[in-house]
Amino acid sequence: MDQYRVFGNPIKQSRSPIIHQSFAQQTQQQLNYQSEYVALDLFEQTIITFMQSGAKGANITAPFKEQAMALCDQLTERAQLAGAVNTLTFVDGEILGDNTDGEGLVQDLLNHKILLKNSRILLLGAGGAAKGVILPLLAQAPQKIIIANRTVSKAEQLIKKFNNNKLTAAGFDDLGEEKFDLIINATSASLTGKIPPISTALVANTDCYDMVYGKELSPFLAWAKINGATKVIDGLGMLVEQAAESFRIWRNVFPVTAQVLNRLRQED
Ligand code: NDP
Numbered sequence: 001m002d003q004y005r006v007f008g009n010p011i012k013q014s015r016s017p018i019i020h021q022s023f024a025q026q027t028q029q030q031l032n033y034q035s036e037y038v039a040l041d042l043f044e045q046t047i048i049t050f051m052q053s054g055a056k057g058a059n060i061t062a063p064f065k066e067q068a069m070a071l072c073d074q075l076t077e078r079a080q081l082a083g084a085v086n087t088l089t090f091v092d093g094e095i096l097g098d099n100t101d102g103e104g105l106v107q108d109l110l111n112h113k114i115l116l117k118n119s120r121i122l123l124l125g126a127g128g129a130a131k132g133v134i135l136p137l138l139a140q141a142p143q144k145i146i147i148a149n150r151t152v153s154k155a156e157q158l159i160k161k162f163n164n165n166k167l168t169a170a171g172f173d174d175l176g177e178e179k180f181d182l183i184i185n186a187t188s189a190s191l192t193g194k195i196p197p198i199s200t201a202l203v204a205n206t207d208c209y210d211m212v213y214g215k216e217l218s219p220f221l222a223w224a225k226i227n228g229a230t231k232v233i234d235g236l237g238m239l240v241e242q243a244a245e246s247f248r249i250w251r252n253v254f255p256v257t258a259q260v261l262n263r264l265r266q267e268d
Contacts, residue, residue: 002031004250005050008061011037015264016059019243022263023255031056031251043067051090057250058088059243065099065128072097081162082132087246098249101129102136104242105184105211111241111257112233114182114207116140122175123147124196125186126154129211133186134162146170146180148198150187177201183224185210190218204228211235215268237261 006016012035020033038046043064048071050058060068065084069075072085073094079085085097109116119142123130126149137145148170149155155169177199183206189196190212208224213236217225221232240261248254 006059100245102133107241108237130186
């Protein structure tokens with residue numbers, strides 16, 4: 001049976017095995033997908049050993065996405081620009097690297113009927129998750145994307161790297177009350193119960209997305225809802241959609257994501 005794994009540290013929380021096993025069942029693919037904890041200094045040798053065992057591919061999660069990129073023999077453009085890899089495919093002893101996070105986000109936004117073409121997008125955060133979604137968002141032809149980050153220099157570095165006139169860097173204080181159609185929280189602030197310091201006027205009548213997901217609405221989404229956001233959407237759909245894109249790369253078949261997402265929501 002074809003072997004796949006997700007590697008991370010920590011990894012206990014990962015829902016990728018449930019998602020991929022559901023996809024496999026649904027599409028009648030013979031594969032085995034497990035999660036594996038990797039000690040911080042053993043990433044490279046763990047991946048090489050797994051590949052040499054005859055495995056077909058792997059997902060990589062925090063904190064190894066940058067290290068995974070360095071291991072690859074070939075990279076897609078979106079992985080290269082993201083500076084991080086979450087999907088490895090092993091072919092004839094070579095490692096092909098891709099990043100499906102951005103595609104996952106875009107697909108989830110489209111599933112929620114959020115129009116991206118000509119839209120004004122505010123992207124909060126300039127870490128790995130933000131980097132990974134910029135190219136797929138640009139591919140949807142938005143009017144503009146403002147990248148706002150606590151450490152402004154990181155947002156500025158991103159702008160330089162992408163070199164696209166639809167992108168602007170900002171600090172949270174620079175945003176004022178400018179109007180956006182969509183605000184995406186790609187900071188990890190919600191994980192510590194915090195909200196990026198932006199004005200309530202920004203979220204009123206605006207669709208708000210948080211890449212973080214959980215049983216309860218994240219602090220950012222709860223705050224946005226109280227302050228008049230139109231739609232509030234968490235990142236569980238992005239997780240399922242990025243997995244579906246990895247599955248498509250490996251198996252060349254598109255799984256149906258809605259039923260898997262429903263199952264995860266029920267288990268929450
Ligand atoms: P990184 O550590 O690379 O980046 C963290 C970002 O959050 C930085 O921009 C940092 O700003 C900002 N930040 C952290 N704390 C605060 C705060 N209190 N106020 C404002 N900004 C803050 O993390 P990632 O980019 O990899 O991940 C970000 C989030 O996205 C995580 O919560 C992760 O779980 C989620 N994620 C979800 C996915 C999904 O499939 N749903 C996929 C990938 C990620 P600064 O630069 O100033 O430090």
